[in-house]
Amino acid sequence: MALDALSGKHMIDSKQLLTPEQVSAILQVHILTVYDYIRGGKLQAVRLGRHYRVLPADLELFLEERRVPVLDGVGGGCGY
Numbered sequence: 001m002a003l004d005a006l007s008g009k010h011m012i013d014s015k016q017l018l019t020p021e022q023v024s025a026i027l028q029v030h031i032l033t034v035y036d037y038i039r040g041g042k043l044q045a046v047r048l049g050r051h052y053r054v055l056p057a058d059l060e061l062f063l064e065e066r067r068v069p070v071l072d073g074v075g076g077g078c079g080y
Helices: 020-027 031-039 056-065
Strands: 046-048 051-053
Touching: 020 031
Parallel strands: none
Antiparallel strands: 046 051
């Protein structure tokens, strides 16, 4: 991220924005699933005209929120 000299705020590099198609490939899910996540408020996105873009940090947060905890001990798994 670049720093704006006038405002001192971070500017977003457009190369950092992910398209729903890229998110779909990263998550290995159908593109319509990504749109469902966005429209349902599960995945934060930026709307630019008719197009959505996702910040990598928002995708990381989405994944962290869905992380499954590791169960300690015997018998807590699914037999693998």
